[in-house]
Amino acid sequence: MEQIPGKGRGLVASQPLKAGQIVLTESPLILYSASPLLTPSSSPYTYCDHCFRILPLTHNSTTVTCPSCSNHSFCSQKCFSLALKSSHSTWVCKALMSLQQHPNSTLLQQHPQERQVQARLIVASHKLFLHNHTPSELDTFLSLHGTPDDAILDAANFLHSLISPLFPPQAQLSVDLIAQLLAKDRLNSFGLMDPYSPDGPQRSIKAYAIYPKATFFNHDCVPNACRFDYVDSTNDDYERNSTDIVIRLIEDVDEGKEVCISYFRIGRDYCTRKRILMEDYGFTCGCDRCTLKLIGMVKKTTVTFHTCGFLASMFVRGRIVRELWLLCLQKMMCHLMFWNVTSVVILRLMLLNWPLTPISYYISSLVEIYMLRLLLSFSIA
Numbered sequence: 001m002e003q004i005p006g007k008g009r010g011l012v013a014s015q016p017l018k019a020g021q022i023v024l025t026e027s028p029l030i031l032y033s034a035s036p037l038l039t040p041s042s043s044p045y046t047y048c049d050h051c052f053r054i055l056p057l058t059h060n061s062t063t064v065t066c067p068s069c070s071n072h073s074f075c076s077q078k079c080f081s082l083a084l085k086s087s088h089s090t091w092v093c094k095a096l097m098s099l100q101q102h103p104n105s106t107l108l109q110q111h112p113q114e115r116q117v118q119a120r121l122i123v124a125s126h127k128l129f130l131h132n133h134t135p136s137e138l139d140t141f142l143s144l145h146g147t148p149d150d151a152i153l154d155a156a157n158f159l160h161s162l163i164s165p166l167f168p169p170q171a172q173l174s175v176d177l178i179a180q181l182l183a184k185d186r187l188n189s190f191g192l193m194d195p196y197s198p199d200g201p202q203r204s205i206k207a208y209a210i211y212p213k214a215t216f217f218n219h220d221c222v223p224n225a226c227r228f229d230y231v232d233s234t235n236d237d238y239e240r241n242s243t244d245i246v247i248r249l250i251e252d253v254d255e256g257k258e259v260c261i262s263y264f265r266i267g268r269d270y271c272t273r274k275r276i277l278m279e280d281y282g283f284t285c286g287c288d289r290c291t292l293k294l295i296g297m298v299k300k301t302t303v304t305f306h307t308c309g310f311l312a313s314m315f316v317r318g319r320i321v322r323e324l325w326l327l328c329l330q331k332m333m334c335h336l337m338f339w340n341v342t343s344v345v346i347l348r349l350m351l352l353n354w355p356l357t358p359i360s361y362y363i364s365s366l367v368e369i370y371m372l373r374l375l376l377s378f379s380i381a
């Protein structure tokens with residue numbers, strides 16, 4: 001891990017790496033369902049509440065429903081046994097049931113639906129708040145990027161009043177810790193997606209996970225690494241946990257080069273990428289793809305601006321000296337064609353040696369347009 005200028009911490013190759021190589025496999029520190037506590041999920045699938053694999057539409061002999069809450073189902077007895085020790089312990093089961101019951105549910109329903117998912121996050125991360133829990137996990141979590149803003153503090157106050165009475169006495173739940181949790185989760189959690197199907201509905205997020213190392217991958221719109229989380233596989237297809245994250249390289253990476261992933265599908269256009277990165281992650285991307293696109297846009301705007309100015313000045317002058325204009329038109333067109341072609345050739349030759357920056361494009365467009373203006377004045381004169 002290194003400090004990357006303008007990006008904070010990032011992950012850098014400490015040796016030459018090959019395309020296809022797995023550079024990280026990791027289990028989540030925190031994992032929770034993305035379906036709101038009180039509202040039925042919009043996903044066409046139901047999932048195992050421990051490993052998030054799809055459950056069969058009709059419960060088969062291997063599916064187990066929690067006998068205490070009857071609200072959570074598991075794909076197998078093995079998953080249920082594992083869940084009882086972690087994701088669906090007796091305390092989690094009781095806390096979720098209590099949040100789903102009146103009057104807690106009434107209070108939750110008065111808030112945006114997002115609050116129901118945030119409540120799941122706090123319940124799922126209760127282990128971090130236990131006094132006797134390993135402090136390194138809380139430290140790791142608190143060291144992640146993200147600070148609470150006013151909206152998060154409001155949410156934290158509400159959720160604290162709702163959930164703290166449910167917490168075990170040995171848990172150090174405070175408004176500040178909840179606010180930290182929400183802020184870190186917003187910038188660092190990965191969505192686990194519905195399975196892909198070519199003619200199925202648009203994929204939605206079935207669960208969220210925070211991975212303590214994977215979270216340090218910065219974003220690039222042309223990433224050199226990519227997430228392979230095997231969420232679409234069935235139980236028999238593979239051995240690793242279905243909620244583990246797997247990061248593979250897309251191309252060879254030299255020693256010292258940063259390894260980046262894309263925080264979303266890479267097919268999105270420049271403006272959509274820019275908006276998502278600002279709204280969801282709070283930064284403007286300076287990767288090569290975005291910079292080139294920006295240069296193109298600056299050039300287009302500059303050329304349009306100067307062309308409009310040029311046409312407007314031609315129009316005004318044309319009106320004032322209409323007679324002269326008509327007389328000179330024929331002569332001018334000859335000059336224009338000559339100078340325009342010449343200036344374009346000169347400028348393109350210059351550009352070959354110029355660095356590709358918005359300034360060089362701006363100056364070249366200015367020069368081009370002033371040459372044409374000069375020529376027009378000569379022609380009219």
Ligand SMILES: C[S@@+](CC[C@H](N)C(=O)[O-])C[C@H]1O[C@@H](n2cnc3c(N)ncnc32)[C@H](O)[C@@H]1O
Nearest residue numbers: 006007008009145188215216217218219281283
């Ligand atoms: C999941 S964290 C990545 C690790 C983070 N750099 C850190 O220091 O903890 C996401 C945050 O990293 C920063 N970041 C990621 N990619 C970036 C990029 N291409 N340009 C600028 N900042 C970036 C943003 O502040 C973003 O909110």
